[in-house]
Amino acid sequence: MTAAGPRTRSERKHAAIVAAATSVFLDRGYHGASMDEVARVAAVSKQTVYKHFASKKTLFEQVMRATSEPMHAALRAAVDGVAGSGDVEADLRAYGQALLREVLTPPVVRLRHIIVAEADRFPDLAASWHRQGPGRTVDDLTDRFAALTAAGRLSCPQPRVAAEHFLWLLIAEPLVKSMFVPPPARPVRVEARVDAALRVFLAGYGG
């Protein structure tokens, strides 16, 4: 097996452009970013940037994918763990900690902010971010909570409402604040926040 990652000259340039664009967009916002600066940071010509990405919007969509895909992969793995061990509380605690950490990763916070700022111009991108983010998380949790309720481990007669409650008890406070105020350098108190949310959730929805 050879190592994964870009191997041809074109693939290497493609990766360099995405890395440069990520840095430029997160630093300057959509409006302030330019294809010229992306080309300079990637050390390629502007023509090369346009050969790989037909427009600034296309390049930004690739930055969205590259920045959010690690989070989505981590959250898919984490939700797979819910109900995996037979200890629902422990599973939800582990999932909640993963969720808080992933959703508040600084590049994700920054990208989310840029997407909200550009929602008038690119309603499709903003809607897609919401669908794949909170929308997907609520869908995944709805399935789990319905199954756990069927198994008598939770009591969620409206599993979608329970999924929304679980998500927002955990994350709404720091998430909403991060829209208005740059997040603090010190991380949110993940364990305490998850424990407090879980206590209320299980009081309402325990089996």
Place this chain on the structure above:
Amino acid sequence: MTAAGPRTRSERKHAAIVAAATSVFLDRGYHGASMDEVARVAAVSKQTVYKHFASKKTLFEQVMRATSEPMHAALRAAVDGVAGSGDVEADLRAYGQALLREVLTPPVVRLRHIIVAEADRFPDLAASWHRQGPGRTVDDLTDRFAALTAAGRLSCPQPRVAAEHFLWLLIAEPLVKSMFVPPPARPVRVEARVDAALRVFLAGYGG
């Protein structure tokens, strides 16, 4: 008694400028709004606009105040009702319904979006909005929940955490969605949403 409202020529112009600016900013966003258009809509000269408001930012701050003040007044009145009747559940239900309706009023949703979009440029305005909005609500509820806990009517050993939980159980789902996707024309199901949130809150924090 004469009717309230602006009476001098200057006061009438001031009010006309703020009304015009509200319409222009909410329609076009901060970046897209111009003092020329505000003057045209208000039917005054651009010099008159600048005589009343030294800069576009100052005018926007006035639009923020004019748009959010009715919400803040309604929420202050609503929080005064919590613990007023002796029926905590009924009081919290009435407060929750007022909160959902006020916070999701279309001009407030639109203004919130513009403030988030401009948070890089005007971090002071975004921080102030957060402080006077969710920050103030959590402060007010913290006081009430501490008093209700002291009176044995609720059980909130950490009243600030309980206040955050109450707020976000109620409002996070439609609030966060409204950042990404224009709110639907049909209103959120206020009563059902409040009842579901209240059930979980009281399971966790009931006296």
